[in-house]
Amino acid sequence: MSNTPVVSPQWLRENLHNPEVVIVDCRFSLPDPTLGQQQYQVSHIPGACYLDLNEDLSSPVGEHGGRHPLPNADELATKLGKIGITNQKSFVVAYDDSRFAFAARLWWLLRYLGHEQVAVLDGGFAGWQQAGYPVTNEIPTPPITQFVPQIQAEKAVDYSYVKNHKDSPEVVLVDSREGDRYRGEREPTDKIAGHIPGAVNYPWPEVTDTAGYLQPTAVQQQRWQHIATAEEILVYCGSGVTACVNLISLEVAGIKTGKLYVGSWSDWITYDENDISRQSV
Numbered sequence: 127m128s129n130t131p132v133v134s135p136q137w138l139r140e141n142l143h144n145p146e147v148v149i150v151d152c153r154f155s156l157p158d159p160t161l162g163q164q165q166y167q168v169s170h171i172p173g174a175c176y177l178d179l180n181e182d183l184s185s186p187v188g189e190h191g192g193r194h195p196l197p198n199a200d201e202l203a204t205k206l207g208k209i210g211i212t213n214q215k216s217f218v219v220a221y222d223d224s225r226f227a228f229a230a231r232l233w234w235l236l237r238y239l240g241h242e243q244v245a246v247l248d249g250g251f252a253g254w255q256q257a258g259y260p261v262t263n264e265i266p267t268p269p270i271t272q273f274v275p276q277i278q279a280e281k282a283v284d285y286s287y288v289k290n291h292k293d294s295p296e297v298v299l300v301d302s303r304e305g306d307r308y309r310g311e312r313e314p315t316d317k318i319a320g321h322i323p324g325a326v327n328y329p330w331p332e333v334t335d336t337a338g339y340l341q342p343t344a345v346q347q348q349r350w351q352h353i354a355t356a357e358e359i360l361v362y363c364g365s366g367v368t369a370c371v372n373l374i375s376l377e378v379a380g381i382k383t384g385k386l387y388v389g390s391w392s393d394w395i396t397y398d399e400n401d402i403s404r405q406s407v
Contacts, residue, residue, distance in 0.1 A: 131233060131377045132340045133245040135257045138219055142172060148216045149174040152228040169261045171254055175209035175268060183231050190396050192389035193365035199239060203273040210268030213241045221247035225331060225338040230370035234386060240276030250338045283360055283385050285393055292324050296357035301325040302369040315364055318395045330363065330371040346379040354381055362387035
């Protein structure tokens with residue numbers, strides 16, 4: 127099995143019938159939350175099961191925690207077992223059609239639950255189709271297995287941790303959103319525009335090219351060269367989803383210090399006004 131966080135369509139095609147490979151379709155649309163499920167039912171990679179960002183990869187929204195809070199670990203583990211994922215055994219390949227945006231969330235969640243054998247599909251569903259590989263509308267019935275979570279708590283941080291550590295000289299806080307959202311010039315989703323004071327901007331779309339293929343390793347390393355030696359890199363976005371694409375980038379670059387602020391900006395702005403008084407520049 128590959129140890130890289132990203133696998134090629136060719137690799138997946140060669141392993142399509144490997145019983146230890148589990149494929150998960152993570153396509154999703156924030157403006158239309160039902161679109162991903164509909165696309166999956168029409169056409170998907172053979173053998174792939176579907177996991178929904180809102181229903182499966184997040185828990186219900188509360189007062190705090192952002193727009194996509196962490197799912198309950200036991201409930202997610204049960205769902206993972208129902209689609210045939212066995213911890214420490216299955217090799218999971220997650221894909222979407224959004225330049226890793228949603229597949230990366232599952233990639234990170236599985237690692238958070240102690241399952242390292244997971245990758246995202248380079249080029250996503252479109253890349254698979256462009257390669258001429260097979261698709262189907264058949265819904266699989268995988269054997270039910272048991273997934274036992276072994277939570278790696280150090281991979282995630284919360285509001286208090288970010289507030290108390292972001293100004294430390296050993297810590298770098300990374301905002302993964304596009305530059306105009308970081309600068310507070312545009313905010314299509316959250317009630318307040320801007321960024322967490324002290325954050326630097328590394329937009330997540332830079333991790334891939336416009337077709338959704340991972341930029342070369344050298345490019346990933348160059349992206350992070352100015353902060354590569356930080357003891358901790360705390361990464362956030364709007365709601366803890368696209369930040370995971372930057373965590374993949376860090377992994378490809380060989381940097382192991384990245385942690386996810388799960389609630390991200392949508393959580394940060396629900397707290398004390400003083401903490402967002404310099405939200406824009």
